[in-house]
Amino acid sequence: MSKHTIVVCDHIHDAGLEILQNTEDVNYVYAADIDKVALLDVIKDADVAITRSSTDVDEKFLNAATNLKAIIRAGVGYDNVDMEGCSKRGIIAMNVPTANTIAAVELTMTHMLSCMRKFPYAHGQLKDQRIWKREDWYGRELYGKKLGVIGFGNIGHRVALRAKSFEMDVITYDPYIPSTKATDLGIKYTTNFEDILDCDIITIHTPKNKETIDMIGEEEIAKMKDGVVLINCARGGLYNEDALVNNLKSGKIAMAGIDVFKKEPATDHPLLDLPNVTVTAHLGANTKESQREISVQAANNAIESARGIAYPNALNLPIDESKIPSFVKPYIELTQKMAFLIAQSDKTEIRSINIAAEGEIAEYLESLETFATVGALAVSTEDINYVNANFIAEEKGIEITTSKFSNHSGYQNKVSIKFTTSKGVQTISGTVFNDDVQRIVELNGFALDIEPQGKMLIMRNEDVPGVIGEVGKTLANSNINIADFRLSRQKDGALAVILIDEKASSNVIKELENIQAAKSVAYAEI
Ligand SMILES: NC(=O)c1ccc[n+]([C@@H]2O[C@H](COP(=O)([O-])OP(=O)(O)OC[C@H]3O[C@@H](n4cnc5c(N)ncnc54)[C@H](O)[C@@H]3O)[C@@H](O)[C@H]2O)c1
């Protein structure tokens, strides 16, 4: 079996490492404890790399990583990844966008409360100096204060909601969202940045990019209230650090709560010398819950991308994901999985692929086409990705077409894929329920309701008594446990999708094919 090399460049939770270690077709390399120069040597063998914010994915890294197909940023911010460099080399970069949201939100609230009550200093006086001097610690309350939230995404909007429960007066500035996203939650919305500068406390939750670097500097601070409190649990450099230091020294800024620094690790930073700062060492994502979840998601996504099955949360696709509404994303993933499933169950030359969509999703057929092509070709073509999929399909002479239908099957949105191969025609359709529950609802004309996940046998058979028993016996003889058995019946026969715990060998498939009522048996894995 050929193995995919996955290199873990930074510390991630053991739960993800165990997944990598226990995956048969993965050669897992733990490189978190070696220095970044030695990493350049290790990374040359990597098919996929997992990094956190401690590893810069820069020109040097990418030049060394000559095999790399995908990179997973085990976190949200990807300002340390040279995205253009990845795209030029056909490397797909992905992040894990929501697993640490709550951790970052709660650290933001921690800094806010710590600044208002000078908590670390009061704590230090009693614990380290053994001084009981209550008159030193008259803090201020969050209650009734005006909070400005810059960036109303996953973290910003949750910080705003928590601040509301402290009965704060909350206003947000985020020109990239509809105002109703805030106002529906009872939070004021502004497109005038000056409204934020007028707040008692300001917290920032934007990505770090050309537009947001130094978003708050001397000029903006000069317009703020005397005694303002500033919180930054997003990225160092969003607040100009020199301006921050100057104004903390002068007392214009009463307190700052800082988790992130322009240059990290920051053990010799002027902010650390000031008495009116609470600091943490980029701990926004550091909860056990969040690190476990990030690590598990990063490991699973690394395995899927190494196998070419899916690239969840890809950041540098030929299509601009930021322009795709969130309801489309699960359809994109589902489309790729469905194409991958069909291609596995009919391992033969593909002549044409048609991708049809109905409902609002039909507006995004172009994106679905790329993903279906990747899924279809991943079985037979090494190194297929979104950047080269259409080119490779053309080279292989596969005709790819799309069709758009108005809503006619009763589903709000549905995607169908039709493969014409040298053996005949295969069809598959799927939909998404409740925003993100992906389901295959049709396979070769048979109605179904199955999750596109796991190891599965797809069996066509005559609809006669005893088939299920014979299948069960055959699998049991090979010590294969059945996790689920879905049957669909029609006049001319039945189709079963059997989810199994172990991979079915070619011998097992032959034995199933030998069942008298069996018409065809295929194995697929997603
Ligand atoms: N301290 C930590 O450990 C930690 C943990 C997680 C995330 N982060 C940082 O927090 C950032 C935000 O995370 P998120 O999950 O909320 O991301 P998100 O993508 O859900 O939200 C970012 C929001 O910022 C808005 N935005 C972008 N440019 C803006 C601008 N110029 N002005 C105002 N708003 C702007 C976007 O419209 C979006 O709503 C990440 O990019 C990451 O750098 C830090």
Ligand SMILES: O=C(O)CC[C@@H](O)C(=O)O
């Ligand atoms: O823990 C990390 O690597 C960084 C976490 C955080 O800054 C992120 O962007 O997700």
